[in-house]
Amino acid sequence: xxxxxxxxxxxxxxxxxxxxxxxxxxxxxxxxxxxxxxxxxxxxxxxxxxxxxxxxxxxxxxxxxxxxxxxxxxxxxxxxxxxxxxxxxxxxxxxxxxxxxxxxxxxxxxxxxxxxxxxxxxxxxxxxxxxxxxxxx
Numbered sequence: 001x002x003x004x005x006x007x008x009x010x011x012x013x014x015x016x017x018x019x020x021x022x023x024x025x026x027x028x029x030x031x032x033x034x035x036x037x038x039x040x041x042x043x044x045x046x047x048x049x050x051x052x053x054x055x056x057x058x059x060x061x062x063x064x065x066x067x068x069x070x071x072x073x074x075x076x077x078x079x080x081x082x083x084x085x086x087x088x089x090x091x092x093x094x095x096x097x098x099x100x101x102x103x104x105x106x107x108x109x110x111x112x113x114x115x116x117x118x119x120x121x122x123x124x125x126x127x128x129x130x131x132x133x134x135x136x137x
Contacts, residue, residue, distance in 0.1 A: 058123040061131025068117040069128050078110035089136035100133065101126045
């Protein structure tokens with residue numbers, strides 16, 4: 001009987017020890033830091049994010065057109081002249097590039113300023129206008 005009692009107590013002790021270790025592991029995982037700080041110059045290993053590269057300048061016209069302008073100037077939405085439609089572009093081109101660029105930057109008729117791309121620099125909008133004109137003559 002004493003042996004059975006000893007075995008039962010030993011079993012309870014081992015089980016309780018395992019449960020306590022599991023609870024401690026759960027507590028450690030809950031209070032662990034969510035990240036680490038890696039400052040420039042530190043050797044943080046492969047987990048460190050690559051350095052951001054500075055912009056190499058304004059995007060070229062075709063890239064700006066694809067990102068901003070094509071939604072309206074491919075479909076003709078809200079009366080926008082379609083890219084490549086020489087007849088629709090001719091009277092606009094006759095007004096001069098300065099006027100076309102001004103309309104694109106400041107908005108004109110149904111077209112919002114910068115085609116709705118508030119973060120686009122004026123030079124990128126000018127590049128897109130020059131591209132549209134070159135494709136529509």
